Amino acid sequence: MAEMNIPVPNFDNNLGNWLCLDFTHTLQDRYNSDRNELLHSYSDLLAWGLHMGILKKDEAQQLLRIAEQHPQVASTLVNNAVSLREAIHRIFYTIAEDSTPPQDDMDVLNTLLARAMSHACIVPEGDRFSWEWSAHSDTEKLERINWLVVRSAADLLTSDKLHSVRACAAEDCRWLFLDISKNHSRRWCDMETCGNQAKARRHYSRKKSVSI
Ligand SMILES: [Zn+2]
Numbered sequence: 001m002a003e004m005n006i007p008v009p010n011f012d013n014n015l016g017n018w019l020c021l022d023f024t025h026t027l028q029d030r031y032n033s034d035r036n037e038l039l040h041s042y043s044d045l046l047a048w049g050l051h052m053g054i055l056k057k058d059e060a061q062q063l064l065r066i067a068e069q070h071p072q073v074a075s076t077l078v079n080n081a082v083s084l085r086e087a088i089h090r091i092f093y094t095i096a097e098d099s100t101p102p103q104d105d106m107d108v109l110n111t112l113l114a115r116a117m118s119h120a121c122i123v124p125e126g127d128r129f130s131w132e133w134s135a136h137s138d139t140e141k142l143e144r145i146n147w148l149v150v151r152s153a154a155d156l157l158t159s160d161k162l163h164s165v166r167a168c169a170a171e172d173c174r175w176l177f178l179d180i181s182k183n184h185s186r187r188w189c190d191m192e193t194c195g196n197q198a199k200a201r202r203h204y205s206r207k208k209s210v211s212i
Contacts (some may be wrong), residue, residue, distance in 0.1 A: 004064050008047045009038040015190055017178035019152035021165070022052060024089040031172055037082075042067040042074035042142070045081055048175050049145045065136045073139045081146050084112055088153050092176050094166045113154050116147035172192035 009026075016022035026048060028036040039045060046063055055063075067074035087105035094101045116133075119140065123132045131151070135141040137154035154160060161178060168175040168189035175189035188195035 004061055006043050006047050006050065006060060006064060008051065011048060011051045012175075013190070014052060015177060016175075017180050018156055018165075019052065019054065020088050020149050020156060021092065021176045021178060023048070023085055023149050023152075024092070027089075030089070031174055039078060039082055045078060045145050049148075054145070054148055055190075063142060063144070065165070066142055067149060069092055070139050074142060077142055077146060080112065081149070082091075083108055084146060084150060088149070089176065091153070091154060091157070092165050093167055093174070095162065096165045097178065109150065112146065112150045115143075116150050119143075119147060120151070166185055170196050170197065170212060 001205065010028075012022075012023050016025060024070040026038045026044075032038060039048070046055065046060045046067075050060050065102065077175050083179065087108040090105045091101040091109065091192045119133045119135060121134050122129045131146050133144055135144070156165070156178070164184060165181045166177055166179045168177070168184065169187040170189075173189055173194050175194075177186070177189055
């Protein structure tokens with residue numbers, strides 16, 4: 001069967017260190033007026049799955065074909081993915097700020113988690129077992145990415161790594177990541193961007209104070 005083209009939006013590098021945190025970056029510049037939504041269609045969701053390595057190319061091609069046959073279902077699932085993403089963002093952002101996540105967002109997460117877990121199963125993989133998802137129809141297959149994301153959020157919320165979730169220290173960024181640095185000292189989403197800007201700002205203000 002002919003390969004179908006999946007256009008790839010300009011996703012950020014996977015520096016969040018946890019799937020559901022990287023998912024929150026599909027809305028770029030969320031605190032600026034020119035915020036950039038990267039998830040407009042089911043194909044964008046598939047492109048993100050490929051970008052993160054949670055889908056294989058042939059799976060993505062198969063899902064794209066199913067989505068084209070069921071455009072209404074596919075579009076509902078994109079809306080669900082965006083609501084889930086926003087709930088995940090608010091939950092982990094409030095946790096990073098040492099506050100309590102909003103109950104409404106926990107409800108969104110728990111509703112989708114219940115749906116996902118009703119499709120979760122364990123299958124043999126080599127000499128051990130791994131999580132899989134059982135789908136009883138083509139349209140259920142389309143939910144796979146949403147299920148992976150919601151389970152990733154549940155895993156992080158119940159993990160002892162939860163308190164290593166941080167928001168980038170740059171006020172206009174606040175991008176979420178899991179700090180896995182040895183001494184728990186990572187402050188920036190990316191040293192190349194926010195880290196360097198902060199260094200440049202510090203350098204500039206020092207220079208200014210010297211010249212006065
Ligand atoms: Zn940043």
